[in-house]
Amino acid sequence: MSIxxxxxxxxxxxxxxxxxxxxxxxxALVSGAQKNSWLRESAKxxxxxxxxxxxxxxxxxAAAPQFGLTPAxxxxxxxxxxxIEGIASGLEQIAMLEDPIGRVIESTVRPNGLDIQKVxxxxxxxxxxYESRPNVTADxxxxxxxxxxxxxxxxxxxxxxSSRAIVxxxxxxxxxxxxPPSAVQLVNTADRAAVGHFLKLNQYIDVAIPRGGExxxxxxxxxxxxxxxxxxxxxxxxxxxxxxxxxxxxxxTVNSKCHRYGVCNAAESLVVHQDVADQFLPAIGAALIERGxxxxxxSTTQSLILKAKTATDxxxxxxxxxxIISVKVVESxxxxxxxxxxxxxxxxxxxxxxxxAAAREFASRIDSSAVxxxxxxxxxxxxxxxxxxxxxISTDKFHARGPCGLEALTSYKYVVYGDGxxxx
Amino acid sequence: MSIxxxxxxxxxxxxxxxxxxxxxxxxALVSGAQKNSWLRESAKxxxxxxxxxxxxxxxxxAAAPQFGLTPAxxxxxxxxxxxIEGIASGLEQIAMLEDPIGRVIESTVRPNGLDIQKVxxxxxxxxxxYESRPNVTADxxxxxxxxxxxxxxxxxxxxxxSSRAIVxxxxxxxxxxxxPPSAVQLVNTADRAAVGHFLKLNQYIDVAIPRGGExxxxxxxxxxxxxxxxxxxxxxxxxxxxxxxxxxxxxxTVNSKCHRYGVCNAAESLVVHQDVADQFLPAIGAALIERGxxxxxxSTTQSLILKAKTATDxxxxxxxxxxIISVKVVESxxxxxxxxxxxxxxxxxxxxxxxxAAAREFASRIDSSAVxxxxxxxxxxxxxxxxxxxxxISTDKFHARGPCGLEALTSYKYVVYGDGxxxx
Numbered sequence: 001m002s003i004x005x006x007x008x009x010x011x012x013x014x015x016x017x018x019x020x021x022x023x024x025x026x027x028a029l030v031s032g033a034q035k036n037s038w039l040r041e042s043a044k045x046x047x048x049x050x051x052x053x054x055x056x057x058x059x060x061x062a063a064a065p066q067f068g069l070t071p072a073x074x075x076x077x078x079x080x081x082x083x084i085e086g087i088a089s090g091l092e093q094i095a096m097l098e099d100p101i102g103r104v105i106e107s108t109v110r111p112n113g114l115d116i117q118k119v120x121x122x123x124x125x126x127x128x129x130y131e132s133r134p135n136v137t138a139d140x141x142x143x144x145x146x147x148x149x150x151x152x153x154x155x156x157x158x159x160x161x162s163s164r165a166i167v168x169x170x171x172x173x174x175x176x177x178x179x180p181p182s183a184v185q186l187v188n189t190a191d192r193a194a195v196g197h198f199l200k201l202n203q204y205i206d207v208a209i210p211r212g213g214e215x216x217x218x219x220x221x222x223x224x225x226x227x228x229x230x231x232x233x234x235x236x237x238x239x240x241x242x243x244x245x246x247x248x249x250x251x252x253t254v255n256s257k258c259h260r261y262g263v264c265n266a267a268e269s270l271v272v273h274q275d276v277a278d279q280f281l282p283a284i285g286a287a288l289i290e291r292g293x294x295x296x297x298x299s300t301t302q303s304l305i306l307k308a309k310t311a312t313d314x315x316x317x318x319x320x321x322x323x324i325i326s327v328k329v330v331e332s333x334x335x336x337x338x339x340x341x342x343x344x345x346x347x348x349x350x351x352x353x354x355x356x357a358a359a360r361e362f363a364s365r366i367d368s369s370a371v372x373x374x375x376x377x378x379x380x381x382x383x384x385x386x387x388x389x390x391x392x393i394s395t396d397k398f399h400a401r402g403p404c405g406l407e408a409l410t411s412y413k414y415v416v417y418g419d420g421x422x423x424x
Numbered sequence: 425m426s427i428x429x430x431x432x433x434x435x436x437x438x439x440x441x442x443x444x445x446x447x448x449x450x451x452a453l454v455s456g457a458q459k460n461s462w463l464r465e466s467a468k469x470x471x472x473x474x475x476x477x478x479x480x481x482x483x484x485x486a487a488a489p490q491f492g493l494t495p496a497x498x499x500x501x502x503x504x505x506x507x508i509e510g511i512a513s514g515l516e517q518i519a520m521l522e523d524p525i526g527r528v529i530e531s532t533v534r535p536n537g538l539d540i541q542k543v544x545x546x547x548x549x550x551x552x553x554y555e556s557r558p559n560v561t562a563d564x565x566x567x568x569x570x571x572x573x574x575x576x577x578x579x580x581x582x583x584x585x586s587s588r589a590i591v592x593x594x595x596x597x598x599x600x601x602x603x604p605p606s607a608v609q610l611v612n613t614a615d616r617a618a619v620g621h622f623l624k625l626n627q628y629i630d631v632a633i634p635r636g637g638e639x640x641x642x643x644x645x646x647x648x649x650x651x652x653x654x655x656x657x658x659x660x661x662x663x664x665x666x667x668x669x670x671x672x673x674x675x676x677t678v679n680s681k682c683h684r685y686g687v688c689n690a691a692e693s694l695v696v697h698q699d700v701a702d703q704f705l706p707a708i709g710a711a712l713i714e715r716g717x718x719x720x721x722x723s724t725t726q727s728l729i730l731k732a733k734t735a736t737d738x739x740x741x742x743x744x745x746x747x748i749i750s751v752k753v754v755e756s757x758x759x760x761x762x763x764x765x766x767x768x769x770x771x772x773x774x775x776x777x778x779x780x781a782a783a784r785e786f787a788s789r790i791d792s793s794a795v796x797x798x799x800x801x802x803x804x805x806x807x808x809x810x811x812x813x814x815x816x817i818s819t820d821k822f823h824a825r826g827p828c829g830l831e832a833l834t835s836y837k838y839v840v841y842g843d844g845x846x847x848x
Contacts, residue, residue, distance in 0.1 A: 025765070028789050102788070108810050114799055116809055123821055124791075206821060227651065227822040248844040255846035341449065363839045364526070365452050367548075375538055375842030384847070385540055385838065386532050397547055397630060397835035398651040399823040411821040414809065415787045418799030420672040422679035423808070 009189065013197035016152060016185055017204035020125045023180035024150040027122065030179060032099035035146055038177040039095035042170045043088035046138070049169050050084050056165035057134070060158060067158050076133045077159055087138045087166070090389075094142040097388040100406045101148045115417040120410050122148030124206035127198050128391070129154040129220060131212035134162035141170055141184040143389050147409040150183045152198065152205070156212075157190040195220070202226040207409075211392050229400055229408065231392040233319040234264030234347035236377040239336045239362070241353035242273040246280050248374060249352040253284055256350060256377040258291050262321045264393060265348050265380045269316060269326045271336045274300070277329045281305055288325060297327035316343045333358050337365045344368055346395055348380040369395060369402035433613065437621035440576060440609055441628035444549045447604035448574040451546065456523035458601045459570055463519035465597040467512035470562070473593050474508050480589035481558070484582060491582050500557045501583060511562045511590070514813070518566040521812040524830045525572045539841040544834050546572030548630035551622050552815070553578045553644060555636035558586035565594055565608040567813050571833040574607045576622065576629070580636075581614040619644070626650040631833075635816050653824055653832065655816040657743040658688030658771035660801040661764045663786070665757060665777035666697040670704050672798060673776040677708055680774060680801040682715050686745050688817060689772050689804045693740060693750045695760045698724070701753045705729055712749060721751035740767045757782050761789045768792055770819055772804040793819060793826035 046053065057079040064074050106118040126149045128140050137155055144151035155163045163186055171181040187194055199208060202225040209229045210220035221228050238256050240249040256267035272280055277300060285295060285305030295301070296311040308327065315326040316339075330336045340349050350372035351362040359373045370380040380402065382390025387405030394400045400408035470477065481503040488498050530542040550573045552564050561579055568575035579587045591610040598605045611618055623632060626649040633653045634644035645652050662680050664673040680691035696704055701724060709719060709729030719725070720735040732751065739750040740763075754760045764773050774796035775786040783797045794804040804826065806814025811829030818824045824832035 025789070025791075028791075110808070110810055114803060114808075119787075121791075121821075227820075245844070251844065251846055259847050359841075363543075365449070367449075367452075367545075368837065370838040370840060372840045373842060375840055375845040376847055378847040379538060379840060379842075379845065380838070384534070384538075386534055396651075397545075401835050402838050411825050413792065414794040414804070414826050416794060416796045416799055416803060417783075418797060418803075420669070420675065421799040421803065422675055423683050423800055423802040 006193070009191055009193060010197050012189070013194055014201065016187065017125070017198065017201045019182040020150040020152050020185060021204040023182040024122065024124045024148075026180045027145070027148050027150060027183060030148075032101070034177045034179060035099070036095040038170075038173055038179050039091045039142055039146065041173040041176060042138075042142075043091040043095075045169045045173050046084060046088045046091070046166065049165070050081055053084055053162065053165045053169075054079055054081075056161040059161040064158065069158060073158075077162070079134060079162060083135065087135045090135065090139055091142050094139075094146055094389050097146065097406060099146070100410050105412055112421055113419065114421055117415045117417070118412050119415050120407075121413050123409055123411050124149060125204055126151045126409060127154070127205045127208045127226075128152070129195060129208065129210045129212070129216065131156045131216060132159075134159045134166060136211070137163040137166050137186070138170070139389060140391060141167065143391050143406060144409060145179065145183050147406040149206075149409055150180075150185075152185050152187060154187040154195060154198070160190065196223055199223040200225055209391060227399065229392060229394050229404060230396050231264070232395045233345050234266070234393075234395075235268045235317065235319045235343060235345040236265060236348040237269045237271055237340045237344055237350070238267045238377065239271040239340065239349065239351045240273060240276060240280055241333065241336075241351055241355060241358050241362075242275040243355035243358060244273075244276060244280075244352040245354060245374075246276060246283070249280060250284055250287060252350060252352055252374070252376050254287055254291070257288065257293060257325050258323075259376070259378050261323055263378070264319075265377050266321070267325065267350070267377050268318060268320050269328065269343065271328050271330055271339060272301075273333070273336065274329050274331050277301075277304060281327070281329075292323050294324045295327055296324065298329060300329040301327040319345065333361060337362060341365070341367055347393070348372065348377040350375060350377050369393070430617065433615060433617060434621050436613070437618055438625065440611065441549070441622065441625045443606040444574040444576050444609060445628040447606040448546065448548045448572075450604045451569070451572050451574060451607060454572075454603055456525070458603060459523070460519040462594075462597055462601040462603045463515045463566055463570065465600060466562075466566075466594045467515040467519075469593045469597050470508060470512045470515070470590065473589070474505055477508055477586065477589045477593075478503055478505075480585040483585040484558075488582065493582060497582075501586070503558060503586060507559065511559045514559065514563055515566050518563075518570055518813050521570065521830060523570070524834050529836060536845055537843065538845055541839045541841070542836050543839050544831075545837050547833055547835050548573060549628055550575045550833060551578070551629045551632045551650075552576070553619060553632065553634045553636070553640065555580045555640060556583075558583045558590060560635070561587040561590050561610070562594065563813060564815060565591065567815050567830060568833060569603065569607050571830040573630075573833055574604075574609075576609050576611060578611040578619060578622070584614065620647055623647045624649055633815060651823065653816060653818050653828060654820050655688070656819045657769050658690070658817075658819075659692045659741065659743045659767060659769040660689060660772040661693045661695055661768055661774070662691045662801065663695040663760045663764065663773065663775045664697060664700060664704055665760075665775055665779060665782050666699040667779035667782060668697075668700060668704075668776040669778060669798075670700060670707070673704060674708055674711060676774060676776055676798070676800050678711055678715070681712065681717060681749050682747075683800070683802050685747055687802070688743075689801050690745070691749065691774070691801050692742060692744050693752070693767065695752050695754055695763060696725075697757070697760065698753050698755050701725075701728060705751070705753075716747050718748045719751055720748065722753060724753040725751040743769065757785060761786060765789070765791055771817070772796065772801040774799060774801050793817065
C-alpha cells in the first residue's frame with residue numbers, strides 16, 4: 001500500500017469516527033419510542049428485502065472458497081428465509097426490552113436540599129469488531145442504538161456483502177424515525193490497518209468490543225487507546241463436592257461438557273472431592289467416554305478411570321473447545337477452590353453440593369463472572385440470564401462482567417437539582 | 425542504576441503485587457464487622473501514636489526544602505494533634521459506611537427455576553499513586569480495604585516518613601482482626617521506575633488510580649496495562665439562561681468561581697444567554713473584579729465589561745485553577761450546550777434557569793459527570809454527594825464516573841442457585 005492510500009485510510013477512519021460522535025450527540029435527543037419504532041420498521045423491511053439480502057449473501061457464499069472457509073463456516077454464513085426471519089424477530093425482541101437510558105439508578109436528597117440523581121446514560125460511540133455470522137451485524141447495531149450509542153461495525157470480510165445489505169436496510173429505516181443514519185456505520189474496507197486507525201481514536205470512540213478468536217481480542221486489547229470489553233476464553237470447572245447428589249453431578253457434568261463443545265461456557269475441567277471419587281469417577285468416566293470424550297486426569301483419576309490419560313499443568317489451564325476434559329481429585333473444598341482460582345479463566349464455575357455452607361463458601365471465594373450452584377455451566381449466557389440480548393460475555397471485572405446486555409453499554413451521570421445552593 | 429539494582433526493583437514490585445493478590449483472596453473471607461473493627465482500632469492507635477507520627481512527620485518537614493516545597497505545600501504536609509485526630513475520625517466515619525460487598529444488586533428467578541443474583545464483589549488489588557498530604561494515605565487504605573480490596577500505596581516521597589508511620593499503625597491493628605497485613609502495603613522506594621514495574625503487572629493488579637497532576641495521570645494512563653480510573657482536569661462551566669433568576673446566577677457564579685480557586689470543581693468559564701447579557705454581565709463583572717478575578721471574554725462581553733480582556737480558544741479550553749474566568753455570550757440554549765460540550769472537560773457544568781424544559785434539555789444533552797441545576801459547581805464532591813468518602817473524581821465514563829466512593833472500587837459476579845438444571 002502506498003503512503004497516499006494509507007493517508008486516505010486514516011482519513012476515512014477519522015471521518016467515520018467523527019460522524020459516529022456527531023450521531024451519538026444527536027441520539028441524546030431520540031426517545032425510546034423512536035428507537036423501538038426504528039427497530040420494528042427495520043425488522044419489517046428486512047423481511048421485505050429477503051430477496052436482495054439473499055442475493056448479497058450469494059456473493060459472500062461465492063467468495064467463501066477464496067477465504068478458505070470450512071463447510072461448517074459456510075453453513076453459518078448462509079442466509080435463507082428462515083434465518084432472515086430470525087434476524088428480524090431478534091430486532092423486535094430488542095425493541096421490547098426496557099429502555100435503560102434516563103433511568104434514575106439511585107437518588108438522595110441531601111440535608112441542604114440538593115436532590116442528587118444518578119441517571120443512566122449511553123457510553124457514546126462503540127467500535128465493535130467481530131468475526132461472526134451476518135445476524136451479529138443486525139443484533140449489535142440494535143443493542144448499541146437501543147442503549148443510546150452510535151456504533152462502528154467492523155465485521156468479517158467473509159460476510160461483507162450480507163452485512164452491507166442488512167446495514168443499508170437499517171440505515172434507510174432510521175431516516176423515517178429521526179435516528180441519525182450514522183448511528184450505525186459499517187466499515188467500508190477489508191484493510192486490517194483500519195482497525196489500528198480506529199483503535200487510536202479515543203477522542204471519538206468510547207469503547208472497543210472485540211468478539212472472536214483470542215488473537216483478535218489480544219490485538220485489540222494491546223492496541224486500543226480506549227477501554228475494551230474483552231471476552232477471553234472460558235476454562236470452566238465443575239466441582240463435585242463431598243456432599244453432592246451424585247446423580248445430579250452426573251447430569252450436570254455431562255451437560256456442561258457435552259451439550260456443545262465449541263462454546264466458552266462449556267466445562268473443560270472436572271474437580272472431585274476425594275470422599276466421593278471412588279463412587280463418582282468410574283460412573284462419570286464411563287458416561288463421558290461413551291460420548292466420545294477423552295479424559296486427562298491426575299493419578300487418582302487414572303486409578304479409577306482406566307482409560308484416562310495423564311493430565312499436565314497445561315491440561316488444567318486448557319480451554320479445549322472440544323471433546324476432552326481434565327480431571328483433578330482434591331482433599332477438601334478449600335483445595336478445590338484454590339485449584340479452580342489458580343487455573344480458571346474466571347468465566348464460569350459450578351459446584352454440586354447439598355451443603356449450604358459449602359455452596360456459600362464456593363460462591364464467595366470463587367473469583368469468576370458466574371458461580372453456578374447445582375446448575376450447568378452452560379447457563380452463563382445473556383439469554384439464559386434474562387438480559388434479552390448480549391453483545392458478549394466479559395471476563396473482565398472492570399465496568400462489565402459476565403453476559404453484557406444493554407446495561408453494559410451505558411454509563412451514568414449525576415443530575416443535581418437545587419434552588420440556589422452554594423458551598424459555604 | 426545498575427542492571428542488578430533494576431532487577432532487584434522489578435523483583436520487589438513483583439513480590440509486593442503477589443502479596444497484595446494473596447491478601448485480596450484472603451479478604452474474601454473477612455466480614456464487614458472485622459473490617460470496621462480494624463478501622464476503629466486503627467483510629468484509636470493513630471491517636472495513641474500521635475507523638476511517633478509527629479516525629480516521623482518532622483523528618484519529612486526537615487527534608488522539605490531539599491524537595492523544593494512551597495510554604496503552602498509544607499503547611500499541607502505538616503501533621504499536628506488536630507490533623508491526626510482528623511485522620512483518625514476519618515477512619516471511624518468510613519467504618520460507619522454501609523458495606524457494599526456481598527449485596528445483591530439485582531436478582532431474577534428464571535422460568536426454569538434458576539435464581540440468578542448479581543452480587544457486589546471487590547475489584548481485587550488497587551494500585552494507588554498519589555502526590556498528596558499524609559491523610560490521603562490513611563483514607564485510601566481505609567476505602568480500599570472497606571470495599572474488600574488489597575491496596576498498594578505509592579505516595580509522594582515528600583511524605584514518605586509520615587505515610588510509613590501511618591501504614592505501620594494500620595498494619596499492626598490488622599493483625600488483631602485477621603485482616604491480612606499485606607492488604608495495605610506502602611511502596612518502599614522513591615525510585616520512579618517502580619511505578620513502571622507495577623503498571624506492567626496486570627496479572628495481579630486490577631486497577632490503577634493516579635491522583636495528582638495531569639503529568640502523573642497521563643503517564644499512568646499511557647503505561648498501565650490494567651484499567652485506570654482517571655481524574656483529569658475540570659474545565660467547569662456556569663450557564664446563565666434567558667430564564668435565570670439573576671440574583672441566584674450572581675451568587676452561584678461567584679461561589680463556583682471564587683469559593684476555592686485551585687480545585688477541579690471550580691468554574692473556569694461563564695456562558696450567558698444574550699437576552700440577559702446586558703443586565704447580568706456588568707453586575708457579575710463588577711462582583712468578580714472586586715474579588716480580584718480577571719475576565720477574558722468575547723466581543724459582547726468586552727463591550728459590557730470594560731476591563732475584560734479578549735478570550736482566545738485556549739481560554740475557553742483552559743482550567744485556570746486561579747482567579748481568571750472566560751466568558752462567552754450565546755444566542756440560545758442550544759448554542760450554550762454546543763459550546764460547553766465542545767470545550768468542557770466533562771467534569772461539572774451548571775445551568776441557572778427557572779425554565780423546566782431548559783433544565784431538562786441541559787441535563788440530558790450536557791455530557792459531563794455532573795450537571796447542576798441552580799446549584800454551585802463546587803458540589804461535585806463525594807462528601808457533598810453523601811458518598812462518605814471518595815478516592816477521586818473520575819472524568820471517565822467507563823466503570824466509574826464522577827465522585828468515586830466505595831462502590832467505584834467494586835465489581836459484581838453472578839451467583840446462580842439451581843437444583844439440578846441443565847440446558848436442553
